[in-house]
Amino acid sequence: MAKSNKQKRSHGGWQDRLADYVLRGIIWTALRLPVKTRLKLVGWVVRRLLSPLLGWHKRVYANLDHVWPDCPADKRRVIADQAIDNVARVFIENYDVPxxxxxxxxxxxxxxxxxxxxxxxxxxxxxxxxxxxxxxxxxxxxxxxxxxxxxxxxxxxxxxxxxxxxxxxxxxxxxxxxxxxxxxxxxxxxxxxxxxxxxxxxxxxxxxxxxxxxxxxxxxxxxxxxxxxxxxxxxxxxxxxxxxxxxxxxxxxxxxxxxxxxxxxxxxxxxxxxxxxxxxxxxxxWMWIHRRWKPERQARRQRKRAAATTAP
Incomplete structure (x- = not known):
């Protein structure tokens, strides 16, 4: 099997430095706002602007389809919006510990x-x-x-x-x-x-x-x-x-x-x-954006284990 030429990017370079500057700017701006306004705003930004770029709604829907395939479409949307909003709130709450x-x-x-x-x-x-x-x-x-x-x-x-x-x-x-x-x-x-x-x-x-x-x-x-x-x-x-x-x-x-x-x-x-x-x-x-089950990877692992136990 041919090896992939794609290499993992090492961390600590200019890309990480730039990303951190952007993140620090967002945090600094958010912390200037009253706490309830801050939480609502950060939740809205992450839910409506960042989630489509990061594919978070799709990931939530995939997880819901995996465990609750009969979940109605309107309920799925509510769960996804709330879960992503909660992730955003947890993040920004951690930057105002007092x-x-x-x-x-x-x-x-x-x-x-x-x-x-x-x-x-x-x-x-x-x-x-x-x-x-x-x-x-x-x-x-x-x-x-x-x-x-x-x-x-x-x-x-x-x-x-x-x-x-x-x-x-x-x-x-x-x-x-x-x-x-x-x-x-x-x-x-x-x-x-x-x-x-x-x-x-x-x-x-x-x-x-x-x-x-x-x-x-x-x-x-x-x-x-x-x-x-x-x-x-x-x-x-x-x-x-x-x-x-x-x-x-x-x-x-x-x-x-x-x-x-x-x-x-x-x-x-x-x-x-x-x-x-x-x-x-x-x-x-709950944090539905996490790949909690990874069924494809689990299936591969099961096949490897089965092959190992049946090998002469």
Whole structure:
């Protein structure tokens, strides 16, 4: 088979520098506006101007067709618009941490898991909060921090190093310790949790190294890292969600009943069921622009595995 002549562009060059200048200009302009106006404007720009260029609506529709093929066309459009609007809001909210902490401090906060978390904190037992890319995910973390929960985390760095510098700064501004995704960062997170700390992990991104778990009715590779860390550190594993109100400005932070320790795969199946329930209740708040399932890649992997097991 002929090799492709296309080479991946290295990051850190003038293209990334130019893109970051543009991004910084957009952020600076948006932050000059009142917060509600800012969120509505950025949502509109991303939804109506950037999404057609990036193909985000098409990606949302493809994902919806994959898991909910009978979803009516008008509902698909609403879900797509809301999901893209939510992504835009999450992005710009992260660049005004004081405002998000202030909003989190007055947001609804509770759920059946709160008493378990309070008990664990009093006993010095570590807590690992687990969630997906739904609603005001960083807002929910800010709501916990505003209530003196010192919640660290793990973040996936941006490919553009210039943009990643200010993106990572915001993650640290919410609450330390924050670790960059990778072996070193994971070990740092484990050490923090093992010492009795609290941390957040998101588990709903595609990972070819993950175990196959049905997500919204279709198989999706899912890492068991959160369950593995909880078992290794004896941490309470607590699903939580920042569910936005109908105005997409206010939100409630909901701490669910902890997931019982056991087989890591079973624990992640339960975490997946919790997230599915929230998505089915608020479908427009999940990040449908992510290629969560990648059915073609999964099919190729299945064929390779089948060929390997049948080979003499």
């Amino acid at each position: 405002e998000l902490l202030k909003r989190g401090a007055t947001a609804g906060f509770g759920g059946p898991g709160l008493a378990h978390v309070e008990k664990a904190r009093a006993e010095g037992r570590p807590v690992l909060f687990i969630t997906g890319h739904l609603g005001a995910v960083e807002g929910a973390r800010c709501a916990m921090v505003a209530r003196d929960f010192q919640v660290g985390g793990l973040y996936r760095p941006l490919s553009n190093p210039f943009s990643n510098a200010h993106y990572a700064k915001n993650m640290h501004q919410i609450c330390d310790p924050v670790f960059e995704q990778g072996r070193r960062g994971t070990m740092g997170l484990i050490k923090h949790v093992k010492s009795g700390g609290m941390a957040v992990l998101l588990f709903d991104l595609f990972s070819s190294a993950g175990e196959t778990i049905d997500f919204l009715g279709q198989p999706a590779p899912t890492l068991t890292s959160a369950a593995d860390i909880a078992l290794r550190t004896n941490a309470l594993l607590v699903p939580f969600f920042g569910v936005r109100h109908d105005d997409f400005f206010g939100f409630d932070t909901i701490l669910e009943t902890p997931i019982e320790h056991g087989d890591p795969l079973d624990m992640m199946r339960e975490a997946t069921r919790r997230l599915e329930a929230r998505i089915e209740e608020n479908p427009g708040q």
